[in-house]
Amino acid sequence: MIGTPVQKRVNNHQFMQEIRRLFNQEGKKSVTFIVRGFSMHPFLEHGRDKVILAPPRTPKIGDVVLAEIAERRYALHRVIAIKDGIYTMQGDGNPKRMKERFTEEKIVGVADGFIRKGRRVMTDGRKWRIYSSVWQILKPFRRILLAIFRRM
Amino acid sequence: MRIKKGFELQEVCGEFIIVPAGIENVDFSKIISLNESAADLWKAMSVVEEFSLDDMVKTLLNEYEVDEVTAREDCAKIAECWREMELIEE
Numbered sequence: 089m090i091g092t093p094v095q096k097r098v099n100n101h102q103f104m105q106e107i108r109r110l111f112n113q114e115g116k117k118s119v120t121f122i123v124r125g126f127s128m129h130p131f132l133e134h135g136r137d138k139v140i141l142a143p144p145r146t147p148k149i150g151d152v153v154l155a156e157i158a159e160r161r162y163a164l165h166r167v168i169a170i171k172d173g174i175y176t177m178q179g180d181g182n183p184k185r186m187k188e189r190f191t192e193e194k195i196v197g198v199a200d201g202f203i204r205k206g207r208r209v210m211t212d213g214r215k216w217r218i219y220s221s222v223w224q225i226l227k228p229f230r231r232i233l234l235a236i237f238r239r240m
Numbered sequence: 241m242r243i244k245k246g247f248e249l250q251e252v253c254g255e256f257i258i259v260p261a262g263i264e265n266v267d268f269s270k271i272i273s274l275n276e277s278a279a280d281l282w283k284a285m286s287v288v289e290e291f292s293l294d295d296m297v298k299t300l301l302n303e304y305e306v307d308e309v310t311a312r313e314d315c316a317k318i319a320e321c322w323r324e325m326e327l328i329e330e
Contacts, residue, residue, distance in 0.1 A: 094274070098253040106252045121268035138269055179274055 127179030141197035152199035157188040
């Protein structure tokens with residue numbers, strides 16, 4: 089039907105190429121899209137929440153980065169360590185052993201904010217900082233908490 | 241009617257989408273996508289100063305094997321949709 093809103097799924101790799109292309113256009117400061125997957129639980133919900141992604145920049149610990157983690161495989165996760173030019177990131181909702189390593193040139197973009205349940209949460213804002221530090225403190229209990237969140 | 245200034249048609253992952261030109265944030269969760277024939281119509285109509293429903297129908301008939309009745313119905317629907325999305329002005 090003409091004019092009816094639909095959610096379309098696109099090929100991830102192709103989409104990443106498009107994002108890179110858009111970031112190369114003058115004046116493009118961010119792209120917004122709906123996230124897929126459950127690795128950033130409980131903050132981001134698959135198919136509901138959105139990320140506001142800015143062009144690549146050198147990330148800090150705690151930043152949420154979209155990077156190519158293997159040939160044509162991408163993830164949007166939180167940077168948890170930086171050492172000798174190697175970045176380590178992990179999904180908030182992923183178990184301890186699941187970490188990804190990448191170098192700076194693999195960064196597609198850095199999250200400036202999110203749209204969670206229709207509300208905008210910017211990464212330089214208070215709400216995101218509080219959420220991030222709470223989740224950091226609760227890290228040892230992550231598995232139990234995630235199991236609870238999953239049942240909610 | 242005419243297509244408003246400041247919109248550009250882009251192909252993203254095989255989909256034709258209309259993006260406001262010069263916009264700082266491209267929101268993929270709220271984009272207007274066109275199928276191939278609608279994109280062809282858009283291309284043809286965006287280069288003319290003004291167009292009518294007849295012009296759209298003619299363009300479609302030139303490029304696609306479709307009967308005139310169907311073409312007219314489709315063009316009317318598309319024009320209505322563009323009007324609703326505020327992409328065209330009278």
